Amino acid sequence: MSRTVHLNLNHKNSAPLQENWYSDFSNDVYFLMQSLYSGRSPGLKVSMSGDQGQIMAFMTALQREKRYMDSFLKHGLNDAQTMASRYQLQDAVTKFEFETGLRWPFAH
Numbered sequence: 001m002s003r004t005v006h007l008n009l010n011h012k013n014s015a016p017l018q019e020n021w022y023s024d025f026s027n028d029v030y031f032l033m034q035s036l037y038s039g040r041s042p043g044l045k046v047s048m049s050g051d052q053g054q055i056m057a058f059m060t061a062l063q064r065e066k067r068y069m070d071s072f073l074k075h076g077l078n079d080a081q082t083m084a085s086r087y088q089l090q091d092a093v094t095k096f097e098f099e100t101g102l103r104w105p106f107a108h
Contacts, residue, residue, distance in 0.1 A: 002043030002044075002045065003031075003043065003044055003045070004044075004045040004046075004047065005028045005031065005032065005044065005045070005046045005047070006028075006046075006047045006048070006049070007025070007028060007029075007046070007047070007048045007049070007050075007058070008048075008049045008050065009048060009049065009050030009054040009055060009058055009099075009100045009102065010049055010050040010051065010054060010100070011100060011101050011102055012054075012099070012100055012101035013101070014101075017102075022102075022103065022105075025102065025105060026105035029062070029105045029106075030105065032046070032062065033062070033065065033066065033069075036062075036066055037066075037069075050100065053099050054099045054100050057092070057095045057096040057098075057099040057100065058096055058100070060092045060095070060096070061089070061092040061093050061095070061096040061104060063092075064085070064088050064089040064092040064093075065089060065092075065106060067085050067088070067089070068082070068085040068086055068088075068089045070085075071085040072085075
């Protein structure tokens with residue numbers, strides 16, 4: 001099954017977004033995270049719009065989200081490596097939110 005996910009990250013200076021847009025965005029990012037873990041979406045196509053800084057901030061936050069989850073599953077919540085991954089994730093999320101004006105969909 002082929003699925004295309006389009007993420008528009010260029011909302012920093014636009015009008016306020018509606019809750020349904022945030023819901024769709026969160027669902028798409030959640031789907032991407034599931035795809036990283038399951039590997040069951042070989043036909044997945046992802047397109048992003050935004051400037052280079054916005055796209056890089058999104059990709060960095062997504063990668064660090066996965067690293068944090070991996071560390072949590074391997075070492076547990078109170079391990080030093082997990083905490084270091086969490087701090088790196090928080091930095092990436094802060095940069096993503098600054099670059100895009102969007103909230104990161106996963107709360108920490």
